[in-house]
Amino acid sequence: MLDRRKFLKLTGSSIAGLSLSSAFNILPKGLFANTPKQKITSYIRKWGMTVDLDACAKRPGCRDCIDACNIIHNIPDLGSPKEEVKWIWKSPYPTVFPEHIHIINREEIKNLPVMVLCNHCDNPPCVKVCPTKATWKREDGIIMMDYHRCIGCRYCMAACPYGARSFNWFDPRLFLKTVYQDFPTRTKGVVEKCNFCEERLVRGLLPACVEVCKENALIFGDLAVIDSDVTKMLKQRHSIVRKPHLGTEPKVFYIL
Amino acid sequence: MLGKALTGGKKYWMWIILLGAVILAGFASYLLQLKFGLGITGMGRNVSWGLYISNFTFFVGVAASAVMVVLPYYLHNYKEFGKITVFGEFLAVSAVIMTILFIFVDLGQPARVLNIIRYPSPESILFWDMIVLNIYLLLNLIIGWQTLNAERNAEPQPAWIKPLVILSIPWAISIHTVTAFIYSGLSARPFWLTAILAPRFLASAFASGPAILILLCFIVKRLARFDAGREVIQKIAQIIAYAMVINIFLSLVEIFTVFYSNIPEHSLYARLLLFGINGHLLLSPWMWVSFVLGWASAILLVNPQTRKNDTILVAACIAIIISIWIEKGLGLVVSGFIPSPLGEITKYIPTTHEIAITAGIYGIGLLVLTILIKIAIAVKKEAES
Numbered sequence: 052m053l054d055r056r057k058f059l060k061l062t063g064s065s066i067a068g069l070s071l072s073s074a075f076n077i078l079p080k081g082l083f084a085n086t087p088k089q090k091i092t093s094y095i096r097k098w099g100m101t102v103d104l105d106a107c108a109k110r111p112g113c114r115d116c117i118d119a120c121n122i123i124h125n126i127p128d129l130g131s132p133k134e135e136v137k138w139i140w141k142s143p144y145p146t147v148f149p150e151h152i153h154i155i156n157r158e159e160i161k162n163l164p165v166m167v168l169c170n171h172c173d174n175p176p177c178v179k180v181c182p183t184k185a186t187w188k189r190e191d192g193i194i195m196m197d198y199h200r201c202i203g204c205r206y207c208m209a210a211c212p213y214g215a216r217s218f219n220w221f222d223p224r225l226f227l228k229t230v231y232q233d234f235p236t237r238t239k240g241v242v243e244k245c246n247f248c249e250e251r252l253v254r255g256l257l258p259a260c261v262e263v264c265k266e267n268a269l270i271f272g273d274l275a276v277i278d279s280d281v282t283k284m285l286k287q288r289h290s291i292v293r294k295p296h297l298g299t300e301p302k303v304f305y306i307l
Numbered sequence: 308m309l310g311k312a313l314t315g316g317k318k319y320w321m322w323i324i325l326l327g328a329v330i331l332a333g334f335a336s337y338l339l340q341l342k343f344g345l346g347i348t349g350m351g352r353n354v355s356w357g358l359y360i361s362n363f364t365f366f367v368g369v370a371a372s373a374v375m376v377v378l379p380y381y382l383h384n385y386k387e388f389g390k391i392t393v394f395g396e397f398l399a400v401s402a403v404i405m406t407i408l409f410i411f412v413d414l415g416q417p418a419r420v421l422n423i424i425r426y427p428s429p430e431s432i433l434f435w436d437m438i439v440l441n442i443y444l445l446l447n448l449i450i451g452w453q454t455l456n457a458e459r460n461a462e463p464q465p466a467w468i469k470p471l472v473i474l475s476i477p478w479a480i481s482i483h484t485v486t487a488f489i490y491s492g493l494s495a496r497p498f499w500l501t502a503i504l505a506p507r508f509l510a511s512a513f514a515s516g517p518a519i520l521i522l523l524c525f526i527v528k529r530l531a532r533f534d535a536g537r538e539v540i541q542k543i544a545q546i547i548a549y550a551m552v553i554n555i556f557l558s559l560v561e562i563f564t565v566f567y568s569n570i571p572e573h574s575l576y577a578r579l580l581l582f583g584i585n586g587h588l589l590l591s592p593w594m595w596v597s598f599v600l601g602w603a604s605a606i607l608l609v610n611p612q613t614r615k616n617d618t619i620l621v622a623a624c625i626a627i628i629i630s631i632w633i634e635k636g637l638g639l640v641v642s643g644f645i646p647s648p649l650g651e652i653t654k655y656i657p658t659t660h661e662i663a664i665t666a667g668i669y670g671i672g673l674l675v676l677t678i679l680i681k682i683a684i685a686v687k688k689e690a691e692s
Binding site: 132133134135137142145146147149167176179180181182183184185200201202203204205206208209210211212213214217218219220221222238239240241242297298299 | 343344345346350351352353355356410413414415416417419420422423425426428430431432433434437489493494495496571572643644647648649650651653
């Protein structure tokens with residue numbers, strides 16, 4: 052993570068307010084230097100989120116973010132854990148961070164609830180395996196789903212190391228109490244997951260879960276900007292990500 | 308030649324009607340699945356692949372195993388196998404058809420299946436599996452049919468068939484390797500993340516597929532009075548014996564690495580699979596059945612005295628098929644999902660509809676196999692007389 056922050060700092064200060072596009076990140080410096088006429092015409096965002104565990108734990112039993120997400124995304128309530136559709140939910144600390152438990156503090160940590168959602172990985176294994184490109188990574192880092200192209204093979208579910216993807220085992224429309232008109236409903240037989248509220252971002256709004264959180268436990272912003280809330284949070288506090296050893300480079304960071 | 312499938316005795320037609328009934332029942336269940344969704348199966352968000360993908364994996368192996376009779380005949384000029392190479396090829400044809408059907412019924416949106424071709428995604432292993440399986444199906448259909456045609460007209464094989472046969476040998480290896488890569492390339496599932504998955508798949512395939520072929524030889528000997536010959540059957544039995552020994556060796560190697568290194572995220576899967584947890588046996592009884600059957604049959608087949616006894620041979624073949632079906636299906640595919648990425652331990656029990664659909668696909672596979680073998684035997688008998 053240090054490397055990324057260092058990189059953000061550098062680009063942030065050298066190109067006053069603008070950042071290099073994500074495509075440039077992977078280009079060797081020499082190659083870039085040899086093309087001086089290359090103009091940086093577009094500004095590419097890199098969305099990311101921090102989850103403050105202590106702030107979140109202040110309200111045990113709170114599910115404001117979950118409810119807000121469920122309503123505005125027409126997420127069905129099937130009432131059965133087997134077929135459940137989940138975009139953001141709570142899971143106990145040891146299940147989310149099995150590599151971060153040790154013999155001391157275990158009891159205290161066991162009780163810590165952790166909000167989990169799609170990590171919008173920089174290196175998404177789900178995108179790689181999709182046989183129809185129904186899931187893809189946008190320039191701003193959001194992992195998108197095309198509900199009309201997905202064939203429902205569930206290869207992406209097998210490939211996601213975070214269990215962030217849900218399949219519509221039944222027709223979800225039968226399990227909706229009300230339909231929220233600003234977001235599409237889905238059909239049976241397709242995979243879905245958190246979309247970082249991209250439909251709200253285009254209107255300049257924060258993701259719903261971030262907006263409703265009374266403890267400001269969720270912070271969302273542009274990782275490519277040096278003084279965004281999320282970048283500042285990551286600079287000031289110690290953060291971890293889920294399963295860093297897999298090299299997926301999650302963009303949901305957990306503040307301890 | 309197809310007409311030869313339309314002449315048969317009472318038993319033949321009873322068998323065809325029985326298969327038809329099984330297929331229809333499966334189709335009825337499939338219509339329900341189509342209407343209500345895959346929720347009518349035992350699969351869920353944690354165990355998201357089940358009986359269908361298990362069977363898919365097993366039958367890719369059966370299909371690949373045709374190479375075990377084709378290779379000795381064409382590359383080593385082992386003439387005895389000439390009698391049954393076409394059986395191997397037709398077994399491969401019906402097995403590949405089954406694998407394609409198993410993938411198809413597993414899709415949530417089957418009407419969109421052509422999206423795999425409309426939006427080709429070379430980064431996805433499923434895309435490559437689709438390609439290698441379909442070409443393998445075509446190769447075996449052409450080769451099997453042409454072999455039979457030449458036999459019927461009592462003329463030598465046309466020259467263009469040989470390159471296809473040679474191509475089909477590495478192609479058989481490729482279908483099972485690519486199928487293993489579907490699993491072994493996933494960072495999310497430590498249980499599958501092992502480089503010896505493809506070799507294990509091949510070893511188990513070269514035991515289970517030829518075991519089915521031996522059973523097939525005994526069945527046609529009894530029902531159609533077509534004798535493949537003792538030497539052929541014994542040779543296949545030897546192939547099975549050594550493939551099974553290699554398979555057992557590879558699984559023990561895997562078990563050593565997993566338990567000795569004792570990295571929780573790897574060993575937990577194996578522990579759950581072999582021993583269950585907190586008194587819940589989960590899939591462990593199945594696995595022990597698989598081990599015992601596999602080891603026992605390997606011993607019986609390696610030992611020449613027991614191998615040469617037809618009754619023991621048939622029993623050992625059945626044991627190997629069951630053992631490897633469990634190992635590859637429940638033991639490999641389903642176990643990869645237990646525990647889930649968030650540590651949930653989920654029981655997977657297939658539903659009646661799911662089993663009916665699976666049985667329906669078995670019915671289709673057997674129907675295709677019956678018809679092809681029936682034609683093959685009729686042609687062979689005509690050519691002999």
